[in-house]
Amino acid sequence: MNGGLPRLRVERARLRVVELPLVSPFTTSFGTQTVRRALLVEVEGDGVAGVGECVAGIDPAYSSETCAGALSTLRDHILPSVLGAPPADVAGHARSWEWVRGHHMAKAATEMALLDQAGHATGQSVSQILGGVRSRIGCGVSIGIQPSLAATLTAIEGYLAAGYQRIKLKCKPGYDVELAQAVRQRFPGTPLMLDANSAYSLQDVDQLRALDEFDLTMIEQPLAHDDLIDHATLQAQIETSICLDESVESLADLRAAIALGSGRILNIKAGRVGGLLPAAQLHDTCGEAGWPVWCGGMLETGIGRAANLALASLPGFTLPGDTSASDRYFEQDLLEQPFELAADGTLPVPTGPGLGIQVEQRRLDEATVHLEELSPK
Numbered sequence: 129m130n131g132g133l134p135r136l137r138v139e140r141a142r143l144r145v146v147e148l149p150l151v152s153p154f155t156t157s158f159g160t161q162t163v164r165r166a167l168l169v170e171v172e173g174d175g176v177a178g179v180g181e182c183v184a185g186i187d188p189a190y191s192s193e194t195c196a197g198a199l200s201t202l203r204d205h206i207l208p209s210v211l212g213a214p215p216a217d218v219a220g221h222a223r224s225w226e227w228v229r230g231h232h233m234a235k236a237a238t239e240m241a242l243l244d245q246a247g248h249a250t251g252q253s254v255s256q257i258l259g260g261v262r263s264r265i266g267c268g269v270s271i272g273i274q275p276s277l278a279a280t281l282t283a284i285e286g287y288l289a290a291g292y293q294r295i296k297l298k299c300k301p302g303y304d305v306e307l308a309q310a311v312r313q314r315f316p317g318t319p320l321m322l323d324a325n326s327a328y329s330l331q332d333v334d335q336l337r338a339l340d341e342f343d344l345t346m347i348e349q350p351l352a353h354d355d356l357i358d359h360a361t362l363q364a365q366i367e368t369s370i371c372l373d374e375s376v377e378s379l380a381d382l383r384a385a386i387a388l389g390s391g392r393i394l395n396i397k398a399g400r401v402g403g404l405l406p407a408a409q410l411h412d413t414c415g416e417a418g419w420p421v422w423c424g425g426m427l428e429t430g431i432g433r434a435a436n437l438a439l440a441s442l443p444g445f446t447l448p449g450d451t452s453a454s455d456r457y458f459e460q461d462l463l464e465q466p467f468e469l470a471a472d473g474t475l476p477v478p479t480g481p482g483l484g485i486q487v488e489q490r491r492l493d494e495a496t497v498h499l500e501e502l503s504p505k
């Protein structure tokens with residue numbers, strides 16, 4: 129981590145809710161999404177602006193946070209801690225909201241905006257600030273539960289043709305072994321994994337062990353969203369590596385997961401763990417434990433996507449992430465230049481100051497469904 133971030137003020141903030149239709153419905157074991165509603169945090173102070181994206185969903189299904197809940201927590205608790213406060217660096221501002229329990233996605237959005245602001249003040253990219261070492265990120269794609277097996281195979285074919293380096297399929301009980309078998313048969317050498325979003329219990333161990341046959345690179349979050357003990361029991365009974373997502377919301381969770389052997393791989397999402405700086409800490413701890421990591425996704429707009437690419441430029445992100453190109457999600461992203469996949473299945477890490485992106489103002493205004501201005505009390 130770069131030590132020298134400037135001390136800046138936050139004199140004004142804006143909370144903006146945008147809605148972007150998804151190019152196709154996204155179905156997981158917890159539900160179907162057809163539109164991405166995202167909450168943006170815009171800050172301004174000392175003549176420099178920054179923007180961050182909150183990844184909370186419309187419903188509290190992936191985690192307990194929601195877009196509406198984050199809006200009120202940001203308005204009433206998190207942003208008042210920094211608005212009008214003495215100049216501070218990003219970590220200093222983050223300490224001022226440490227008293228707020230939970231609400232990691234709301235905190236992460238504010239921290240992202242402050243890192244963007246700091247980067248604009250110094251000319252550094254967020255990747256540089258975090259200590260990134262990579263200029264391009266290997267990308268996988270996360271494919272939702274499809275209406276049929278045939279539709280799944282067709283979707284995979286398209287993404288592989290575009291260059292994606294690995295396929296992740298959402299699964300659930302009854303949509304798992306046959307799925308893996310059919311996909312493996314058709315695409316024998318493709319790096320393949322499943323994500324259950326907590327749809328199983330230890331009673332399903334036979335079903336989960338049956339997946340060992342299909343050479344999966346991992347199975348993501350098979351068991352309960354808040355469990356570490358059962359994941360450890362399961363990991364001891366299956367060969368496929370478990371990757372944790374929902375169960376690790378903090379460094380304390382990660383330490384427990386490593387000590388217990390609850391898995392072998394971590395999906396890191398800055399929103400889930402309270403920011404990019406905490407995410408970088410989790411990355412370091414995984415490195416010490418020998419756990420490879422990859423950058424997860426939350427169907428972000430180009431703003432959050434830029435932050436994900438910066439995070440994924442850290443050295444321990446050795447596996448392709450869910451950092452897919454803009455057109456995998458949206459007809460029109462919010463950026464002047466959407467993220468486009470190169471033929472080798474990579475996306476570039478932005479190199480400009482801060483997040484290194486340019487938001488297209490007209491598109492942003494079109495997508496905005498709610499806007500509020502905040503100033504110091």
Ligand code: OSB
Nearest residue numbers: 190270325424425426427428450
């Ligand atoms: O579990 O990783 C997940 C999307 C929304 C909520 C949870 C998850 C996901 C994805 C999509 O898998 C990742 C992406 O492409 O952004």
Ligand code: MG
Nearest residue numbers: 323348349373
């Ligand atoms: Mg997941």
